Amino acid sequence: MAGLDWDAVEMARRVQSGEVSALELVDASLERIAAVDSNIGAFLYVDDVGARQSARRLDSELTRDQKKSLPLAGVPVAIKDNLVTRQMPTTAASKMLQGFMSPYDATVVERLLAAGAIPVGKVNLDEFAMGSSTEHSAYQVTRNPWDISRVPGGSSGGSAAAVAAGMVPLALGSDTGGSIRTPASYCGVFGMKPTYGRVSRYGLIAFASSLDQVGPFSRTVRDAALLLHVISGRDPHDATSVDVSSTAPTVVVADPTQMRIGLPEEYFGDGIDPNVRTQVDAALETLKGLGATLVPISLPHTRYAIATYYLIANAEASSNLSRYDGVRYGFRETAPDLIQMYSRTRSQGFGDEVQRRILLGTHALSAGYYDAYYLKAQKVRTLIRRDFDQAFESVDLIVTPTVPDLPFKFGERALDPLQMYLTDIFTVTTNLAGLPGLSQPIGLADGLPVGLQWIAPALEEERILGMASALEAVLPVPSWPMQGGLSR
């Protein structure tokens, strides 16, 4: 289908020059969704009418000069369904928000629209972004385009699968403990969690406010850079958004010979799937071949990260999710009095995993346990941050596997929450420290994608993108997933 081989940069360039219309691109995207998404299940909502209307408007009402000022002119994008949108329903994949229509657009959505992008739909996630497999959606399963018997990762599984299966070149996701990078790794696409504060959280349905960030999914480094540029920058509606200018729209390829890259021993120990290890080692050899200096380092508090993360994230979640009380949002279970209405509504409206996390978070904040759990976790968070501060005194970037293993099969980890939590062992640390992280696809093992994670000091996204671009240039061009009627 015309155009879907191009990345977003190429699509926008052709729309700007008049070689292709926005409508042709949007039609191609919608046709691809119609052809393959019954097998994948990425989309919770497809706005074909609205998307075609926006495309026609862009084609007919804008002059060539106006189109040239739009960095994403006519580019179809998918939006994770925990980002609120005025034109499409927003559910956070929860029964609690079934039918919810936001009266406003998230800031990142406003910025997408202002850049000429065309949202084609909302994509699946673990309910309220709580999970690592997208199995916890109240609505549907999303399958990994590389092997439809396996999970796409999560929580932004819909975003990753939509991009990997070529339905859209770009998608937005959110990352609280790895929810962009884990599915990016499992689906073989790029996924970046920006520095905390780089991107506005206004209109992102809150999970853990001190950890959440919105970020891009793409199939090329330059697309990730462009989408990050469009959505980043200070927003008066989010007081935690940092007062620095947006990132650059294009990638400046880094000089690997000037780069010292740290390899934390804690991320290369036992417990890594040998297939993942082989691919990561090969990528490290490639980096060395490019002239980069690889330096062994230590991040000694890594083994405490998951425990710290689950206390902080769930404590914040228990507070953030208290707003779903059956009064102001869609779902309500009737009861004779107010208190029973609250608890029935919440028990019926939230899925099991969300309720587990609310209970754990409430316990960690409750009288008598606050110091032992929540305060303790905040202190260990300080130690984890210090690990990174110290490491970045001697290296420019850190590289790790994104996930210790290959995508797992449905149901494999659903019965044991703790095992599911450990999927995020290499990604939660950057959320706790507020640092930017990118998962880069580096190849296949047994036909399944493997990702390499880049971590940089705060606000050094461009350093990551520069080095990822240098590596992308020498890695073989990735093939496309062929399962589930996806061959093209």
Added chain:
Amino acid sequence: MLLSKEEVLHVANLARLSVEPSELEEMAGTLSRVLEYIDLLNELDTESVSPTSQVVEQHTVWRSDVIQDSLSAELATQNGPQVVSAMFVVPKILDGGGQ
């Protein structure tokens, strides 16, 4: 178990969740296993470590006190399950309704 069934009920009440009696045992077991894992943190002496509550080195963010456009009452209440004249309707809380 680190969390008894009674404690689960107490926490569920705080969180305004109702846990079915048939699920209580399993919930206590699952949460206890997670808490046992979290016990790992007690290996660390954090007596002299200050907590991190947020990572952005920022102080109070100011803005000028200017009236800006905001949502109308109708728009702001449009998603309520029961709304009358842009007001949320809730079950009665007085006269025995709110215990």
